[in-house]
Amino acid sequence: MLREIYKGKTIHVFSEEVELPNGKTTTLDLVRHPGASAVVPLKTNGHVILVHQYRHATGGYLYEIPAGKLSKNENPEDCAIRETEEEVGYHVGKLQKLSAIFTAPGFCDEVIHLYLGTELTNTAQKLDEDEIIEIIEIPFEDAMTKIINQNIRDAKSIIGLQLAYREAKHQRLI
Structure with missing residues (x-):
């Protein structure tokens, strides 16, 4: 019941x-939970775009990849493109699915779809009124170092960055 x-x-x-x-x-x-999408935006210069976002539940700011909740009847790819544009002001021209992960399978059904986003076009950031976000653009290697140094502590971001790094190396994008 x-x-x-x-x-x-x-x-x-x-x-x-x-x-x-x-x-x-x-x-x-x-x-x-309706699910979410998250993107590792990779520029042609080998830099990734992260957000430094205020998260009340964690008591401060976290470094994260752009992400957001699926709207009703929205497919994960459209959500990924929309959230990247809203949070960091870039339109993703090419999305590559990396994985779909459960965030807390012991008690939650949320699935986050992870993507590598390339062919970026600069647009304009369109934040929701409750989003406090600073955009951080850093070399991919520096993002990986932030994971090792425990400066990136968000699980979806760690998994997304690691999978995207491997794929970007394989495709010789970095």
Whole structure:
């Protein structure tokens, strides 16, 4: 039996009695999320574009790749292009799917679609009123160093950057 606990603008929380694969029953709390897309924007000079974004839940600012929630009936590719343009002011001409990851599979169904974005065209940043973002453009190698030095701590960004780095090296983009 599924019971609604909370419905907000981003998440929907339920409590559900379930039968597990071993035949036992238990009650689980579940967070339903519409999903998201995230992009590693790579410029022709080998630099990646990150955001330094205020995140209240973490108590400060995080370095991240541009990302955002899927709108209703929006496909992940369109979301990736839209969010990159809104957050960093670049239109992505070419998207390459890197992966689709679960963020917290123990209690949440959110899937983030990760992409490498190239063929960038400068447009204009269009932030939502609740977004506090500084754009950071750095050599890809420096972004990888930020991961090693624990300056990038956001999981989607770490995974996205590592997958994109490998792919960009393979394609000789960096």
